[in-house]
Amino acid sequence: MLIASLRRISLNYCPRLLQRARYTMSSTENGQTEIDVSQYNTVTEGKATILFPKNNEVFYNPVQEFNRDMSIAAITTWSEIYFQEQRERLERKRANKAKKAAETGQEASVDDKPHHSLSRSDFTILEALAATGLRSVRYAKEIPNVKRIVANDLLEDAVLSIKRNTKFNEISEDLLHANQGDALGVMYNARGAAEKFDVIDLDPYGTAAPFIDGAVQAVTSGGLLCVTCTDLAVLTGSMYPETCFSKYGGMPLRGMYCHEMALRLVLNTIQTSAARYGRYIEPLASCSIDFYVRLFIRVYDSPAEVKKSASKIGMVYDCNGCNAFVTQPLSKLHVKDNGASRYTPGTGPTVNTNCENCQQNHRIGGPTWVAPIHNKDFVSKMLQHVNDHEEKFGTSDRMKGMLSVINEELDQPFYWTLGNLCGTLHCNSIPMVDLCSAILNAGYKFSSTHCQPEGIKTDAPASVMWDIMKGWVKKYPVTMKNIGELSPARKILAQPAKFEADFTRHQDAIPPSRHIKLVRYQVNPTPNWGPKARAGKPKKEAKPQESKKRKL
Numbered sequence: 001m002l003i004a005s006l007r008r009i010s011l012n013y014c015p016r017l018l019q020r021a022r023y024t025m026s027s028t029e030n031g032q033t034e035i036d037v038s039q040y041n042t043v044t045e046g047k048a049t050i051l052f053p054k055n056n057e058v059f060y061n062p063v064q065e066f067n068r069d070m071s072i073a074a075i076t077t078w079s080e081i082y083f084q085e086q087r088e089r090l091e092r093k094r095a096n097k098a099k100k101a102a103e104t105g106q107e108a109s110v111d112d113k114p115h116h117s118l119s120r121s122d123f124t125i126l127e128a129l130a131a132t133g134l135r136s137v138r139y140a141k142e143i144p145n146v147k148r149i150v151a152n153d154l155l156e157d158a159v160l161s162i163k164r165n166t167k168f169n170e171i172s173e174d175l176l177h178a179n180q181g182d183a184l185g186v187m188y189n190a191r192g193a194a195e196k197f198d199v200i201d202l203d204p205y206g207t208a209a210p211f212i213d214g215a216v217q218a219v220t221s222g223g224l225l226c227v228t229c230t231d232l233a234v235l236t237g238s239m240y241p242e243t244c245f246s247k248y249g250g251m252p253l254r255g256m257y258c259h260e261m262a263l264r265l266v267l268n269t270i271q272t273s274a275a276r277y278g279r280y281i282e283p284l285a286s287c288s289i290d291f292y293v294r295l296f297i298r299v300y301d302s303p304a305e306v307k308k309s310a311s312k313i314g315m316v317y318d319c320n321g322c323n324a325f326v327t328q329p330l331s332k333l334h335v336k337d338n339g340a341s342r343y344t345p346g347t348g349p350t351v352n353t354n355c356e357n358c359q360q361n362h363r364i365g366g367p368t369w370v371a372p373i374h375n376k377d378f379v380s381k382m383l384q385h386v387n388d389h390e391e392k393f394g395t396s397d398r399m400k401g402m403l404s405v406i407n408e409e410l411d412q413p414f415y416w417t418l419g420n421l422c423g424t425l426h427c428n429s430i431p432m433v434d435l436c437s438a439i440l441n442a443g444y445k446f447s448s449t450h451c452q453p454e455g456i457k458t459d460a461p462a463s464v465m466w467d468i469m470k471g472w473v474k475k476y477p478v479t480m481k482n483i484g485e486l487s488p489a490r491k492i493l494a495q496p497a498k499f500e501a502d503f504t505r506h507q508d509a510i511p512p513s514r515h516i517k518l519v520r521y522q523v524n525p526t527p528n529w530g531p532k533a534r535a536g537k538p539k540k541e542a543k544p545q546e547s548k549k550r551k552l
Contacts, residue, residue: 035168046072046394048137050165067203067294068135069393070402071226072142074285074296075199077382078224079123079145082198085222086120122147123198126190126218128183128211129153133162133176135201137169140176142392150197152179152186187214196220203228209247209269216274216281221301224284227266230292235262253316253365256323257414259288259451260373261316264413266293267369271309280305285382285406286373288451296378307343308333312371316414317351321360321488322424324462326350327370327413357466357495358424358488372411379407404513405450415455421469425489428476430469432456436509438468441502448511466492471501 040051045065122145127136130151140149151162162178179186183202190196191214200215200223202208208227215225229235234244236259237252244252248269253261263286271281282298310331317326328350334342351362383403390396422429435456439446444460458465473493483489 035164043134045134046138046392047141048134048165048169050132050134050137051161051168052132063290066289066395066398067228067292068138069395069399070287070289070294071135071201071296072138073382073386073393073399074226075125075139075224076143077378077385078199078284078296078298079143081378081381082123082222082224083121083145121145124195125149125199125201126186126197127151127201127203128187128215129202129204130162130178131158133158133165133178135203136162136176137165137171140171141169146175148174149176150179150186151176152181152183154180154182156180183211184214187211187218190218197223199224199226201226205230207231207234207247208266212270213273216270216279216299217277219299221279221299223299225270225281225295225297225299227270227295227297228292229262229266232259232262232291232293235265235293237261250366250368251364253318253363255318256417256420257325257451257455259293260414260449261365261368263288263293263295263373263451264369265366266295267297267373268313268367270295270297271313271369274299275306275309278303278306280309282375283369283371283373284375284378285403287402287406289402307341310343312369313367314346314370315367316365316370317349317362318365319355319358319360319362319462321355321358322462322466322492323416323420324355324357324466325414326462329370330367357462358491360488360491370413374406374409374411376407379403383407401513402450405448405511408447408511408513409449410445410447410457410459412457412459415449415452415457416465417452417456418454421465425469425473425478425492426483426487427469427473427478430472433505433509434472434503435468437506438471438501438503439464440506440508441504442468442499448513463498467497467499468501470497471503475503 035051037051039054041054043050043052043062045062045068124147125136125139125143127139127149130136130153133151136149136151140146151166153159153162159178159180162176166173166176166178187197187200196218198220200219202211202215202225204211206229208229212227215227219225231247233239234247235252237244237254238258241252241254244250244265248265249272250265250268252258252265267281267283267286274281279299279301282300284296284298286296287294311329311333314327314329317328319325328348329346331346332344334344336342354361383400386393386396386399386403390400393399418429418432418435421435432454436446439456439458439460442460442464444458444464446456446458446460449455449457460468470493478489478493480490480493
């Protein structure tokens with residue numbers, strides 16, 4: 001439960017904090033600035049404790065502890081993979097040199113460096129919009145092998161807060177540097193630097209779209225982008241689809257799978273921006289969480305791979321009546337027997353003018369990312385890291401649940417929901433296990449989705465899904481007199497099923513994550529639910545009112 005994830009947050013003074021306060025006050029004799037703890041609320045999360053200003057110069061949202069926990073686990077897992085890749089690359093380089101020396105009869109040069117120094121063992125992080133600095137403080141204290149963190153914010157009050165919390169948590173300025181500046185300016189300045197940032201974290205108030213262009217240029221090849229967008233109403237098409245297009249370059253589709261569509265729209269935006277600079281992305285984990293999306297993405301240099309991006313981006317056709325969906329990639333990749341590749345425009349349209357199931361017309365969404373949105377090897381390692389270090393994370397139960405569900409997801413775009421399937425036909429609700437058994441018995445795959453508790457991913461086409469539902473309606477008939485003549489239900493049920501659905505319980509109909517009783521989905525909202533208001537200016541003391549009496 002989310003309430004359980006907030007247990008570690010303390011708004012009272014604890015002995016450890018008082019000890020730190022005494023330490024700070026005593027050190028003022030050496031010229032350091034005294035911190036008056038009484039002017040702040042103290043907030044403890046993970047290994048970090050921040051001084052949260054009572055006058056609201058910057059804001060803190062405890063609900064996003066899960067976001068920060070997931071980020072720490074993701075960055076740590078990425079760093080282990082990154083260092084291993086560096087070691088393997090240098091080992092191959094050394095082996096090639098030895099082989100070349102043997103072929104030429106020369107004596108191979110001896111590497112006098114120890115084995116552990118053959119590759120990099122540390123990395124840098126940029127938090128572009130740091131606010132209080134809580135995230136950066138946690139990164140400094142909880143992620144190993146961090147060389148330097150730049151916590152940037154445009155507001156002077158925020159930068160002062162970062163410096164104050166850095167000192168309060170006894171972190172050196174060499175490790176955590178507070179920087180005041182425009183986030184885009186910091187990232188654009190890093191483009192031509194000798195060393196770009198290895199990890200860039202974008203967690204803005206609202207959309208991350210304005211910062212993506214700078215981020216994809218400022219991160220090192222093989223580095224990690226961590227991106228949050230909280231404007232979910234725009235990304236899911238709940239309001240102003242034209243605004244979504246202006247920000248993300250794609251039209252959203254409101255309805256059944258809107259939360260996955262939101263993830264894919266952001267991925268498309270990042271890939272499109274990266275491609276301009278000869279770079280491509282690899283989504284590691286794309287998470288729909290509460291009121292926002294959080295994506296962990298690797299960025300690489302490779303003009304050859306950039307050419308494949310058009311085959312990973314496509315349009316979505318969604319039926320207005322029954323929500324049957326079909327994707328259409330913008331390009332096709334043809335690989336010849338000799339390994340050479342050739343690209344051609346995609347062929348289509350992939351649907352008729354009217355839906356073959358209910359005869360309604362289609363909506364068009366996108367362009368959007370239609371390739372896989374997770375790297376299952378990465379998710380497995382991240383899940384293992386959480387299992388091995390669950391005491392580090394206040395939201396470890398929920399982390400394990402979400403990562404387990406993500407690890408089970410099929411690499412299929414979008415999903416169905418029980419509410420849509422049964423609501424379209426106006427029939428009795430079908431149990432999830434019966435529907436999944438019928439899909440498996442028909443020879444197709446299925447999985448749940450982390451985006452929706454009642455969501456079902458499957459490689460079965462829409463016609464198969466509706467034939468299964470016809471079999472359910474055959475067992476539990478629908479009262480047709482209550483259904484309109486032009487209703488999608490009447491059109492679908494009027495067509496005979498092409499096969500007899502088998503609802504016999506299948507041994508794989510219940511996913512493993514459900515067997516072990518994990519916290520798979522968010523529970524009821526708490527008082528801290530939803531995005532906080534923007535940080536306001538410090539409250540000024542009210543001036544005494546002047547006397548209205550005229551002086552004589």
